[in-house]
Amino acid sequence: MSAEFPFPCCRCGYCCLVETCPAGQFFFGVGRYSLCPGLSFQDDQAVCQIALIDLEIIGGGAGCCIKARAVKGDKVYDFASLPVDLKKDLAQALRRRKAA
Numbered sequence: 001m002s003a004e005f006p007f008p009c010c011r012c013g014y015c016c017l018v019e020t021c022p023a024g025q026f027f028f029g030v031g032r033y034s035l036c037p038g039l040s041f042q043d044d045q046a047v048c049q050i051a052l053i054d055l056e057i058i059g060g061g062a063g064c065c066i067k068a069r070a071v072k073g074d075k076v077y078d079f080a081s082l083p084v085d086l087k088k089d090l091a092q093a094l095r096r097r098k099a100a
């Protein structure tokens with residue numbers, strides 16, 4: 001696995017909810033901060049319509065790509081290294097906010 005993506009992807013969908021990737025912007029004609037029309041969730045796992053056709057188009061499969069830092073109290077966490085359940089909880093909270 002690449003040193004750039006040392007943590008596995010749990011398909012929480014957070015990255016796609018935060019912004020639409022270049023491939024999504026191109027294929028769906030939406031802006032970076034528009035909700036990607038290619039994103040859906042099945043059994044709480046993110047599904048990308050483009051990846052279903054060809055994973056290489058979106059460069060998926062390398063690992064978690066979120067470089068964000070999460071701060072709780074005086075501790076700083078790397079999003080990619082968070083436990084799977086916490087990643088999914090954060091993604092669900094963002095989904096609810098985007099749907100409101």
Ligand code: SF4
Nearest residue numbers: 016021024036039048
């Ligand atoms: S095209 Fe796929 S990888 Fe890109 S933002 Fe949309 S759902 Fe995510």
Ligand code: SF4
Nearest residue numbers: 009010013015064065
């Ligand atoms: S935020 Fe990380 S773990 Fe979640 S879907 Fe994106 S790459 Fe995978």
